Amino acid sequence: MRIPHTSTAVAERDPRLQKRGNPVMNETPNPVRHRSELFAAIVGDSAAIAAVKDLTARIMSRKWRYVMISGEPGTGKEMLARALHTHSFREFRPFVECRCSEFASEDVEKLLFGIEATSKENSYRGLLESAENGTLFIEEIGKFSVPIQGKLLKVLEQQRFRRIDGTDDIPLNARIIATTSQN
Numbered sequence: 001m002r003i004p005h006t007s008t009a010v011a012e013r014d015p016r017l018q019k020r021g022n023p024v025m026n027e028t029p030n031p032v033r034h035r036s037e038l039f040a041a042i043v044g045d046s047a048a049i050a051a052v053k054d055l056t057a058r059i060m061s062r063k064w065r066y067v068m069i070s071g072e073p074g075t076g077k078e079m080l081a082r083a084l085h086t087h088s089f090r091e092f093r094p095f096v097e098c099r100c101s102e103f104a105s106e107d108v109e110k111l112l113f114g115i116e117a118t119s120k121e122n123s124y125r126g127l128l129e130s131a132e133n134g135t136l137f138i139e140e141i142g143k144f145s146v147p148i149q150g151k152l153l154k155v156l157e158q159q160r161f162r163r164i165d166g167t168d169d170i171p172l173n174a175r176i177i178a179t180t181s182q183n
Contacts, residue, residue: 056084128170140180141179
């Protein structure tokens with residue numbers, strides 16, 4: 001999904017789009033209710049905004065597991081990612097954030113995949129594992145090193161991963177939504 005750089009205004013995060021506290025998982029969300037709530041937060045009536053709304057509705061209806069959102073800074077990429085999570089059957093599951101710019105490149109692999117317990121380190125659940133049944137939101141995936149991007153692509157293709165120093169495959173059961181401001 002590409003968010004066009006226009007002079008459109010995106011409303012502040014709508015409280016209705018934030019994660020709800022109800023512990024019951026809604027397996028079959030009401031798309032009419034969800035679409036109206038989602039689109040209330042997207043302000044504008046240009047052709048570009050209409051295209052974003054249409055594409056967002058198609059993504060919601062198809063329940064795609066992997067979504068890439070690109071666009072200029074400040075165009076509402078995170079708001080759309082949160083809306084896609086909130087308006088899916090994953091809405092009562094974790095929304096785990098990975099802000100690539102906050103971590104050194106050597107720490108990103110540990111952060112994503114986790115670490116299996118060894119004599120030197122304790123076991124650590126990575127973000128992929130923490131997002132189980134929910135959504136992993138990766139901000140600015142283009143800031144990952146090429147080797148990390150390759151490893152993440154392999155995870156998406158095989159739908160499983162291993163912790164660093166681990167021997168057991170862990171199934172991937174999360175929606176991955178990544179954003180970038182690069183083309």
